[in-house]
Amino acid sequence: MSSKGYIALFLFVLLGFAGVWRLQKCIDGQQSAVANEDDQVMLRSSKLVKGLSLEYAPLVADIYWTRVVQYFGNKQAGKQLDLRLLWPLLDVTSVLDPHLMPVYDFGSTFLSDAPPRGAGRPDLAVQLIERGLRANPEEWRLYYDLGFVYYFDMKDNAKASAAFYEGSKNPKAYVWMKIMAAKIAMEGNSAETSNFLWQDVYNTTKDPLVKQNALRHLQLLQAEDDRKQIDALLDEYQKRFGRRPVRMSELVQSGLLRAEPEDPLGYPYILSEAGKAELNLKTPLRDKWIKAPASK
Amino acid sequence: MTRVGTVAVNTFREALRDRVLYNLVFFALVMMAAAILVGQISVNIEQIVMITLGLSAISIIGLLISVFIGVGLVSKEIDKRTLYALLAKPLRRWEFILGKFAGLALTLTVNTAAMSAGLFLALFYVKHSIERADTVVLVAVYFILLKLALVVALAMLFSCFTTPLLAILFSAGIYIAGLFVHEMRNMQAGTIDPALGGFLRGISYVLPNFENFDVMGAVAHGRAIPGALIAQNTVYAALYCAIVLAVAMAIFSQRNLK
Numbered sequence: 001m002s003s004k005g006y007i008a009l010f011l012f013v014l015l016g017f018a019g020v021w022r023l024q025k026c027i028d029g030q031q032s033a034v035a036n037e038d039d040q041v042m043l044r045s046s047k048l049v050k051g052l053s054l055e056y057a058p059l060v061a062d063i064y065w066t067r068v069v070q071y072f073g074n075k076q077a078g079k080q081l082d083l084r085l086l087w088p089l090l091d092v093t094s095v096l097d098p099h100l101m102p103v104y105d106f107g108s109t110f111l112s113d114a115p116p117r118g119a120g121r122p123d124l125a126v127q128l129i130e131r132g133l134r135a136n137p138e139e140w141r142l143y144y145d146l147g148f149v150y151y152f153d154m155k156d157n158a159k160a161s162a163a164f165y166e167g168s169k170n171p172k173a174y175v176w177m178k179i180m181a182a183k184i185a186m187e188g189n190s191a192e193t194s195n196f197l198w199q200d201v202y203n204t205t206k207d208p209l210v211k212q213n214a215l216r217h218l219q220l221l222q223a224e225d226d227r228k229q230i231d232a233l234l235d236e237y238q239k240r241f242g243r244r245p246v247r248m249s250e251l252v253q254s255g256l257l258r259a260e261p262e263d264p265l266g267y268p269y270i271l272s273e274a275g276k277a278e279l280n281l282k283t284p285l286r287d288k289w290i291k292a293p294a295s296k
Numbered sequence: 297m298t299r300v301g302t303v304a305v306n307t308f309r310e311a312l313r314d315r316v317l318y319n320l321v322f323f324a325l326v327m328m329a330a331a332i333l334v335g336q337i338s339v340n341i342e343q344i345v346m347i348t349l350g351l352s353a354i355s356i357i358g359l360l361i362s363v364f365i366g367v368g369l370v371s372k373e374i375d376k377r378t379l380y381a382l383l384a385k386p387l388r389r390w391e392f393i394l395g396k397f398a399g400l401a402l403t404l405t406v407n408t409a410a411m412s413a414g415l416f417l418a419l420f421y422v423k424h425s426i427e428r429a430d431t432v433v434l435v436a437v438y439f440i441l442l443k444l445a446l447v448v449a450l451a452m453l454f455s456c457f458t459t460p461l462l463a464i465l466f467s468a469g470i471y472i473a474g475l476f477v478h479e480m481r482n483m484q485a486g487t488i489d490p491a492l493g494g495f496l497r498g499i500s501y502v503l504p505n506f507e508n509f510d511v512m513g514a515v516a517h518g519r520a521i522p523g524a525l526i527a528q529n530t531v532y533a534a535l536y537c538a539i540v541l542a543v544a545m546a547i548f549s550q551r552n553l554k
Binding site (some may be wrong): 001012016017023026027074163247 | 388480481501502507508522524525528531535538539542546550
């Protein structure tokens with residue numbers, strides 16, 4: 001082939017792929033109209049999938065696990081609240097490979113968290129962790145996960161305390177787990193305990209999604225604490241001036257605050273019509289806000 | 297073009313001599329067994345099962361033929377030394393490649409048409425009628441044919457410069473990767489390194505996207521396929537085949553056959 005031939009071939013391939021690229025964008029637009037709107041897990045029976053996987057069950061578990069992460073990531077990115085398939089995916093994955101520990105860590109966090117942060121199914125999270133404990137009784141961290149779900153999502157302090165205590169019997173467990181068991185049994189739910197637990201998750205997890213989730217919880221706890229303090233100052237302002245302020249700047253002008261307060265993401269707090277401190281309408285924290293977290 | 301046609305017709309005849317169409321017996325047995333069994337083991341989804349099973353069988357059988365016969369089209373001629381006799385005639389190398397491609401595409405078309413007829417017969421047995429809405433199944437069959445043409449082109453490309461075994465592995469690898477193009481493109485930040493995500497998104501547009509041709513789910517549920525998608529997929533397959541075959545022809549033209 002002559003040099004002209006090579007150049008012609010190169011140009012043809014280049015232009016051809018440019019055409020393919022352009023066409024693909026058009027096809028993507030058409031495909032969305034054809035694609036099934038509902039998410040699907042074709043094989044939901046974990047026993048069937050395990051049987052079909054032959055001796056490759058751990059490999060298939062890895063593939064299912066990848067699917068779990070992508071499913072959750074896509075839902076979070078699209079701000080979609082429907083996480084119906086999280087449980088079937090985790091169920092199949094944990095049966096295929098009962099020793100795949102991230103499944104229990106990740107699964108318990110996101111199954112139990114209330115929407116929009118999770119699927120709002122702490123009962124299934126407990127079921128998942130208990131399955132993990134049956135297969136991995138030496139894993140003290142599963143008791144930590146279990147205590148977490150009972151404490152935050154089921155508000156069952158007795159069971160949370162029992163889970164932390166059971167886990168603390170393992171010599172490798174965190175020293176503070178026994179203390180936490182006693183503290184929760186004695187005091188119940190508190191912002192201080194919540195903050196400690198989420199901070200520990202943030203510091204110890206290697207999973208970026210779990211870390212991000214812990215950070216968001218910490219930010220929400222901080223925001224809740226801020227709001228309480230601002231409300232106390234608003235009450236103080238009312239005592240001094242006989243009316244509630246309508247703008248946050250009035251608190252600054254009165255000398256009760258040095259500057260207008262901002263949430264952990266840097267968005268200024270605003271005042272509601274009732275004269276209470278609220279998150280800014282633009283802050284991303286607002287999307288994650290459900291109610292005062294652990295604010296009993 | 298006459299020479300290309302001659303190679304194509306002879307490739308088709310060779311496939312018949314090699315009893316490639318015997319797979320139709322297997323397909324017929326599967327469809328008959330399914331038609332009889334489906335009523336016993338499923339409730340209200342007989343039609344869906346028949347369509348998905350039939351289309352899956354057409355696709356799998358077609359893929360096996362495309363890869364294994366497609367890879368052998370060039371390598372067999374070299375191994376048996378029949379290629380020398382052919383190229384001694386007034387036949388250019390690119391005409392040989394194009395003719396072989398057209399011949400196997402013709403074989404696949406005949407094979408797929410026969411299997412589609414079998415699928416409609418099985419559907420008729422299950423439903424006792426064929427409605428106008430059922431013709432949407434033909435769109436899925438057409439998309440399978442487009443996909444098979446693309447696989448044949450890829451198999452021929454790889455067989456032009458490597459051994460048959462590697463050509464089969466490469467073709468299968470590209471096909472499997474082409475089924476995950478959507479996943480590659482939608483890897484979310486936070487779950488994957490951004491640089492790797494960008495790289496995957498980039499190659500997702502260059503790899504042949506076999507997901508484009510997957511309308512089995514929609515067709516099984518009787519959903520119409522937009523005409524624009526049919527046109528775009530046709531152009532996509534034609535353009536991609538042209539690129540792959542052009543590269544295959546260039547490689548084969550330069551290949552030392554001594």
